[in-house]
Each structure stands twice: as C-alpha cells, then as structure tokens.
Amino acid sequence: MPPLNPARAAGPADPARAADPARAAGPADPAREPVTVLGLGAMGSVLAAAFLAAGHPTTVWNRSAAKAEPLAARGAVRVATPAEAVAAGPLIVACVLDYDALRAVLAGTEALLPGRTLVNLTSGSPEQARELAGWAAEHGLAYLDGAIMITPPGIGGPDATLLYSGAPGALARHRDTLAVLGDQVDLGPDAGLAGLYDTALLGLMWSSLSGWLQGVALVGADGVRAADFTPVATRWLAGAVAGFIGRYAAQADAGAYPGDDASLTVHLAAMEHLLHAARARGVDTALPELLARQTEQAIEAGHGADSYARLIEGIRK
Ligand code: FVH
Numbered sequence: 001m002p003p004l005n006p007a008r009a010a011g012p013a014d015p016a017r018a019a020d021p022a023r024a025a026g027p028a029d030p031a032r033e034p035v036t037v038l039g040l041g042a043m044g045s046v047l048a049a050a051f052l053a054a055g056h057p058t059t060v061w062n063r064s065a066a067k068a069e070p071l072a073a074r075g076a077v078r079v080a081t082p083a084e085a086v087a088a089g090p091l092i093v094a095c096v097l098d099y100d101a102l103r104a105v106l107a108g109t110e111a112l113l114p115g116r117t118l119v120n121l122t123s124g125s126p127e128q129a130r131e132l133a134g135w136a137a138e139h140g141l142a143y144l145d146g147a148i149m150i151t152p153p154g155i156g157g158p159d160a161t162l163l164y165s166g167a168p169g170a171l172a173r174h175r176d177t178l179a180v181l182g183d184q185v186d187l188g189p190d191a192g193l194a195g196l197y198d199t200a201l202l203g204l205m206w207s208s209l210s211g212w213l214q215g216v217a218l219v220g221a222d223g224v225r226a227a228d229f230t231p232v233a234t235r236w237l238a239g240a241v242a243g244f245i246g247r248y249a250a251q252a253d254a255g256a257y258p259g260d261d262a263s264l265t266v267h268l269a270a271m272e273h274l275l276h277a278a279r280a281r282g283v284d285t286a287l288p289e290l291l292a293r294q295t296e297q298a299i300e301a302g303h304g305a306d307s308y309a310r311l312i313e314g315i316r317k
Helices: 006-010 015-019 042-053 065-073 082-087 099-106 126-138 170-178 193-220 226-254 264-280 286-303 308-316
Strands: 035-038 058-061 091-094 117-120 142-148 161-166 183-186
Touching: 035 042, 035 082, 042 058, 042 065, 058 065, 058 082, 082 099, 099 126, 117 126, 117 170, 126 142, 126 161, 126 193, 142 170, 142 193, 161 170, 161 193, 170 183, 193 226, 193 264, 193 286, 226 308, 264 286, 264 308, 286 308
Parallel strands: 035 058, 035 091, 091 117, 117 142, 161 183
Antiparallel strands: 142 161
C-alpha cells in the first residue's frame, strides 16, 4: 500500500486548531506557508477554513463573491480575480465543480503560473487530470492532482484521506501544509492515478452500500431494525471481508485462483439462498441476480472449483 503521510502521523503543530475548521481562526502565522484557495463551494470553503484554522495566511477567490465573506470575516484575504489569487502565493488549491470550470478559472493566469504549485482537488477523470498536467507543464506550473475521500464535515478529522498524484516533489514540498486536510496517500508521478483510484474507490463504496441496503431490506422484512443489523454487518465487513480482499488481491495479480477457502460452486449455492429469501419477502433481487449471473458464467466456463477472485476475469473482459 502507498505510504500514509508521515507528517500527518506526526501531527500538525496545533492539531486541535487544524482538525476543526469550525473553530475560530487565530491570526495568520507568517511562519506558515501561504495558501490560495480557488472555489468556495461546500468543499472549498471547508478547505480554506482548515488552512485558516491552522494559521496559514489564506487567500480566497470564488466566482460568486459572496461565498468568500464568512472566510474573510475569519481572516482570509478575499480577492476579486483568479489572477490576484494565483499571484498571492506559491501554493494554489483548487476545488471547483469540474475541470471545465477550472480551465475557465485559470484562463488568463498563464503568465503568473511558472514556479507555483497547483493542487487540484476537483473531481474528474484520469484523462482530464493527465491533460491538465500536460497543460501545467507547458506553463511551468507543478501540477498535483488530488482526490478527497471524505465529505466536507470530515476534512481535518481522523477519517479524512486524500489521494495525490502528479509532479514529483510537489507533495513533499507542501506536505505539512496539506496535512491539515487529512492523511495523504502518495500515488506517484502519474497525475491520472488519483482520479483513477477515486473512481475505483467510489465504485467500491457504492457496491458496499448497496449490499448493506440489500441486507437491511432483507432482515427488515422480518422486523429487524437496520440499527440492530448494522453492527454485525460492519464487523463482518471490517474483519472477515477485508481479510478475503487481502488474500484475493494476490490471486488477482497472479491470475491464479485456488478455491481453497470457498469455491464458486459453494458461493453460488449460498447466492441461491439469498435469492430465495429475497423473493420470499418481496425484496428486490437485481443485485443478487447480477452476482449469481457472474458466478454462473465462471462456473459454466469450467471454474467452479476456483475462488471468488476468479470473477475478475469476467469483469476485466
Ligand atoms: N462535497 C463533497 O462531498 C465531495 C467530496 C469529494 C470531492 N468532491 C468534489 O469537489 C468539487 C467541489 O465540490 P463541492 O461540494 O464544493 O461543490 P459545490 O458546493 O457545488 O461548489 C462548486 C464550486 O465550483 C464553482 N464553479 C462551478 N462552475 C464554475 C465555473 N464555470 N467557473 C468558476 N467556478 C465555478 C462554484 O462557484 P459558484 O457557483 O459558487 O460561483 C463553487 O465554488 C467537485 O469536483 C466535487 O466532485 C466534493
């Protein structure tokens, strides 16, 4: 696994201030790195508040100027144009709706970009990130793509993880400043990797959430409350299921799937129980049908004795 941020592990100088963006910001500490934040939506406002709370001199810009007012009241320098924002310091953190919006914001700032670092926390595709990295390189701008794996209230908190990839050395140069946002996973120099991991992890989240909802519906049909089912579910996910994934990762990389823990044939039989229980209770069966279909296809192809990880072959196509 890529290393988590050692700076974060050591903690920012004043962790309490940094971890709670809602706390009143103190005066900016001139010893701390100045930061510019472009985009003050739900996420950008919290990012800027976290930098302010940690004492960073913080310059903010937003298309709709009114969103900068609460931050200005807490000590941020509010500027009227993206050019003024870019010129304010070496580190620019952007968090706008999408890459088209960011391109529009940066248009006209090109002459100011050389020597600065752009940390782009706007969500996008790996292809968009690589294209923007190329554009940044043409303009002498160090480009670090980032993905925020938490919602705004979690920024600076214990579950906040941010994925970074892009210009070599950029994360190391700004590691302490960015540490106030959350733990850092450094994915290396390919600017596209942060976005690629982001989409893969969101897919994992949606699959997990839907699986949990399926379970909630199933047990709920027999009168069990979600609140009673959920502690059992999270223990199972964090323990046994996480363990399966750890083992199957090696199988997926090796392309060999010994079914010595549980074979696909055994899995399919259990899926039939799930389908039966769901149908008997009038619960939707779309998700278990998908799983059973993928498993049946692998068995029909002669892999019934293999582990669940064998399904990667059908998913990869
Ligand atoms: N909110 C979340 O939980 C997720 C967590 C993971 C990462 N995402 C991504 O962060 C980006 C911003 O999301 P957001 O939640 O802050 O979104 P909004 O509150 O809707 O703010 C959008 C900001 O973008 C500005 N903006 C939109 N279009 C333009 C444009 N053409 N030119 C300049 N700025 C633009 C908007 O400005 P305004 O409407 O206030 O004037 C906001 O500042 C996003 O990529 C998430 O996927 C958040």
